[in-house]
Amino acid sequence: MRKGVRYQRWFTPWVLVIPALAWLLVFNLWPSVNTVILSFTNARPIGGGSFVGLKNFETLLHDEQLRYALLNSVIYMVVCLPFLTIFPLLLAVLVEKKLPGITFFRTAFYTPVVASAVVVALIWQWILDDRGLVNGLAEKLGVISGPLPFLSDQWLLLLSAISLTIWKGLGYYMIIYLAALGNVGRELHEAAAVDGASPLRRFIHVTIPGVRGTMVLISILISVSALRVFSELFILSGGKGGPGGRDNSVVMLIQQYSQGFEGNLGYASALSIVLFFVTVVPMLVLARLNRKAADA
Amino acid sequence: MTVVTDPARPVDVPASDRTAGRRPRRGSFGFSSISPTEKVVRYLLLVFVLLITIGPFLWQLSTSLKGSGEDIYTRIPRLLPAQPTLSHYREVADTIPVWDYMKNSVLVAVLVVGGNIIGSSLAGFALSRLRFRFRRIVLGLFLATLVLPGEVTIISQYVTVRELGLANTLFGVALPGMIGALNVLLMFNAFRSLPVEVDQAAVVDGANVWQRFVYIGLPSVRGTISVVAIFAFIGAWDDFLWPLIVLTDPNKYTLTVGLQYLSGTFSNNPRLIAAGTMIAFIPIVIVFAVCQRFFFKGVEEGAVKG
Numbered sequence: 001m002r003k004g005v006r007y008q009r010w011f012t013p014w015v016l017v018i019p020a021l022a023w024l025l026v027f028n029l030w031p032s033v034n035t036v037i038l039s040f041t042n043a044r045p046i047g048g049g050s051f052v053g054l055k056n057f058e059t060l061l062h063d064e065q066l067r068y069a070l071l072n073s074v075i076y077m078v079v080c081l082p083f084l085t086i087f088p089l090l091l092a093v094l095v096e097k098k099l100p101g102i103t104f105f106r107t108a109f110y111t112p113v114v115a116s117a118v119v120v121a122l123i124w125q126w127i128l129d130d131r132g133l134v135n136g137l138a139e140k141l142g143v144i145s146g147p148l149p150f151l152s153d154q155w156l157l158l159l160s161a162i163s164l165t166i167w168k169g170l171g172y173y174m175i176i177y178l179a180a181l182g183n184v185g186r187e188l189h190e191a192a193a194v195d196g197a198s199p200l201r202r203f204i205h206v207t208i209p210g211v212r213g214t215m216v217l218i219s220i221l222i223s224v225s226a227l228r229v230f231s232e233l234f235i236l237s238g239g240k241g242g243p244g245g246r247d248n249s250v251v252m253l254i255q256q257y258s259q260g261f262e263g264n265l266g267y268a269s270a271l272s273i274v275l276f277f278v279t280v281v282p283m284l285v286l287a288r289l290n291r292k293a294a295d296a
Numbered sequence: 297m298t299v300v301t302d303p304a305r306p307v308d309v310p311a312s313d314r315t316a317g318r319r320p321r322r323g324s325f326g327f328s329s330i331s332p333t334e335k336v337v338r339y340l341l342l343v344f345v346l347l348i349t350i351g352p353f354l355w356q357l358s359t360s361l362k363g364s365g366e367d368i369y370t371r372i373p374r375l376l377p378a379q380p381t382l383s384h385y386r387e388v389a390d391t392i393p394v395w396d397y398m399k400n401s402v403l404v405a406v407l408v409v410g411g412n413i414i415g416s417s418l419a420g421f422a423l424s425r426l427r428f429r430f431r432r433i434v435l436g437l438f439l440a441t442l443v444l445p446g447e448v449t450i451i452s453q454y455v456t457v458r459e460l461g462l463a464n465t466l467f468g469v470a471l472p473g474m475i476g477a478l479n480v481l482l483m484f485n486a487f488r489s490l491p492v493e494v495d496q497a498a499v500v501d502g503a504n505v506w507q508r509f510v511y512i513g514l515p516s517v518r519g520t521i522s523v524v525a526i527f528a529f530i531g532a533w534d535d536f537l538w539p540l541i542v543l544t545d546p547n548k549y550t551l552t553v554g555l556q557y558l559s560g561t562f563s564n565n566p567r568l569i570a571a572g573t574m575i576a577f578i579p580i581v582i583v584f585a586v587c588q589r590f591f592f593k594g595v596e597e598g599a600v601k602g
Contacts, residue, residue, distance in 0.1 A: 008505045013428040016509075020419035021434060023475035027453060028441045034452035043455070094341055097330065105342045107588045109349050114584045116534035118552040119573045122559055123356045126566050131369045133355060171349065175592075228447050231536045235556065238563070251447045251537070258451055258541050268451045276448045283443070 038269035045263040056270035066271070069250045072233075073278065076162055076249075077226040083166045084222045085215055088173035093207065095174070096181050106178075110171040117168065121235030124164050125151065128236075157242045161232040168232075169225075173218050177211060184210030216290040223282035227275070230255065250275045353577065360384055360570035368566060384571035388558065391568070394575055396547065397554035401533055401576075404470045404550060408532040409525050411474025416524060419475075420483025421513050425495060426505065435484070441477040447537070454541050466548060469539045473532060479524045486520035487513055522590035526583070533580050551576045 039056055043049030060066060095106050112120060127133045128150035135147040150160045184207060192202045208215075230251040233241070241248035241256075248256075250271060257268035330338075354375065362368050363379030388394050422428075423435055453472055454463070462468030490513070498508050514521075536552040543549055549557060555572050562568045584591070 008426060010428065012505050013422040013426040013431075016418040016422035016426070016505075017434060019415045020475045020480050021437075023415065023472075024437060024441060024477055026456065027472040028444070028449065028477060029437070031449035031452035031456060032444060034455065035449055038452055038455065091345065094338065094345070097338070099330075099335070099338065102342075103588075103592075105346060106592065107585065108346055110584075110588075111350055111353065111581065114530055114534075114580055115353070115577055116536065116552050116580070118534075118536050118555055119577045120352075122555065122569055122573045123352050125559075126359065126570065127352060127355065129566070133373055136369070136373060167348070224445060228445050230447070234536075235559070238560070239556070254447065254451060255537060255541065258454060259544070265451055265455065272448045272451055275445065279445050279448075280443075 035269045035272050038266055039273055041266040043265040043269075045259050045265060046261075049266055052266065056267050059267065060270055060274065065245055065248055065253060066250070066274070068246045069248045069253055070274075070278070072158055072247060072249055073227045073229075075158060076165070076229055077223050077282065079162050080166060080169075080222055080226045081219060084169050084173055085219055087166075088170050088218075089177050089208075089211065089215075091170060091174040092177035092181055093203065096178060109174060112168045113171040115168075117231035118235055120168055121164060121232050124160065125236055128160050151236060151238075152243065154243050154246045157233075157237055157247050161229070161236050161247075164232045164236070165226065165229060169222070173222070176214060176218060180211045180214035181207070212293070213290070216286055216293075220283050220286050223286070224279050227279050227282070250278065356570045356573055356577075359566055360574050362567060364567070384567045385575065388568055388571045388575065391561070392554055392558050392572075393547065394551075394554065394558075394572065397549050397551045398575070398579075400466055400548060401551040403466055404539075405529050405532040407467070407470035408473045409528045411470075412476055412479045412524055412528040413521060415475035416479035416483045417514065417517070417521060418509075419480045420485075421487050421509050423480070424484045424487040425490075425508070425513065438477045438480050438484075442481075450538065450541065453538075457542060463542060464544050464548065465542075466550075469542050469550065470532070472538075473528075473535075476528070479528070482520055482524055483517065486517040490516055519590065519593055522587065526587050526591050529583060530580060 040051055040053060041049040042052045042055075091109060095102055095109065129135070130147040130149065130151075134150070135144070138144045139147070148156060150156045188206050188210070189202055192206050197205070228251055229249050233247055233249050234252055234255075237247050241252055254268045254271045254275070257264050257271065355373075358375050358377055359368055361380045361382070361384075362377040363381045364383070366377065366379050423431060423438075457463055457468045457471065460468070460471075462471060494512055495508060498512055503511070534552065535550075536556070539550045539553050540556075543553060546554075546557060555569075555576055558572045559569050
């Protein structure tokens with residue numbers, strides 16, 4: 001790179017870069033600018049719209065649906081975070097050791113990640129149905145007398161969607177941890193073992209510090225994707241967002257305003273801006289925590 | 297769009313881990329000897345997790361195969377169908393044009409995979425192996441877009457696609473995802489790990505940029521290309537929100553949107569919905585099972601080596 005590799009005309013690199021750059025500009029950067037512009041209009045899904053000033057943002061302040069959506073998002077994030085930072089790490093430790101057939105298990109654990117969220121949610125809809133597997137088993141065991149309304153109660157529906165997200169995410173974060181575990185020094189583990197540290201103590205004092213950076217990264221990924229949840233809640237609630245729309249997420253609201261004669265792309269854009277700020281917060285907080293921990 | 301920031305994507309491991317050094321990977325997999333007790337405990341745990349992760353899929357498969365006369369609501373769940381039948385699969389195809397939906401999904405996926413392989417390897421190569429003005433700025437732009445969740449821009453992306461006259465078309469579904477910023481960065485990372493001396497030698501031998509790209513660059517980043525291809529395919533095949541927004545005509549639905557449509561029509565027939573989900577699930581599992589070798593190797597190559 002330093003010298004000698006310049007055998008090229010000045011525009012050659014640009015010929016290679018321009019397709020990707022064009023896509024970036026047309027489908028990423030311009031839409032981010034246009035989101036802000038649209039949020040000051042009342043653009044419709046069909047046809048144009050006109051400038052309405054801050055009206056959309058005033059409406060946001062009094063939007064009860066948005067308040068529920070934000071509450072759901074926060075609950076989603078707070079519940080998902082501990083489960084999805086810890087369980088996948090335990091799984092990664094479990095599949096890290098080369099055992100006969102371990103590739104099969106790794107691949108199988110990854111299956112829920114590969115499947116579409118729609119497929120997964122439809123499967124769980126059937127399992128959590130009033131007459132589905134979970135209620136059937138629980139009744140058989142005599143734990144409950146009547147079916148639990150997993151799909152029609154406001155809080156149970158939210159909880160079901162959260163469990164689904166956790167279940168579907170396990171394999172994904174497992175793979176990231178697995179890559180990170182490869183970098184944790186084997187010597188440290190051996191030294192600790194020679195000193196008589198139990199596997200649990202080695203896990204806490206060697207493994208966890210070794211993957212700390214990855215853990216922060218994973219926490220950011222979990223938070224952001226929890227705030228962006230759509231398919232799970234949409235399918236589990238049959239597209240209705242639960243009783244009285246109280247199980248909507250912000251993305252579900254954006255989708256609802258994106259279509260039909262009742263649709264309002266301007267308002268959907270204002271909601272998008274809310275989503276942006278909501279997702280930036282955990283990123284900043286966790287990045288800051290990481291820096292502090294690194295300094296200490 | 298959602299394809300770009302889908303959670304099912306490889307992720308760069310942060311620098312703090314990367315700098316921990318490149319130890320021989322094989323050596324890092326635990327200690328050499330495993331006691332028989334540990335082996336038993338490990339396998340028990342593995343089987344337990346296996347049941348949790350693939351159990352629901354098996355249950356759905358079983359439901360889809362159960363005969364119409366069979367009680368699927370029994371208190372004691374039966375995994376094996378008493379009267380196995382494929383009739384529900386035929387029924388799904390009679391009710392919704394599921395083969396057309398599959399064709400639509402394949403078309404979108406092929407466009408997205410092709411676009412990403414070509415577009416991001418070209419750009420990744422130029423950004424990592426060639427010198428030109430504004431290189432850092434361009435690279436920064438690609439990095440900056442990663443911060444933005446795709447859902448934030450999805451509405452104005454729709455407006456852009458509509459203004460291009462592509463609303464309610466499959467091309468409109470595929471177009472925004474055809475070159476993903478993350479894929480460009482993955483390819484950038486892969487090309488960067490080649491020693492620069494190779495390029496210098498090729499230049500001395502009179503190779504031009506194109507020849508260096510085709511004969512030196514591409515063959516050495518096959519692992520990352522396969523990761524990009526697999527993830528682009530999975531992302532396009534599984535995507536739901538974006539095609540739901542773009543497509544209004546039921547004839548043009550992709551499988552995921554069509555499935556949702558089916559579940560609305562047949563919410564009272566779990567066997568039919570089960571068959572529909574299996575039609576969408578089985579192809580992706582086959583693709584993944586065939587490619588998983590490249591996938592796990594490629595993820596390590598792309599994520600760890602840096």
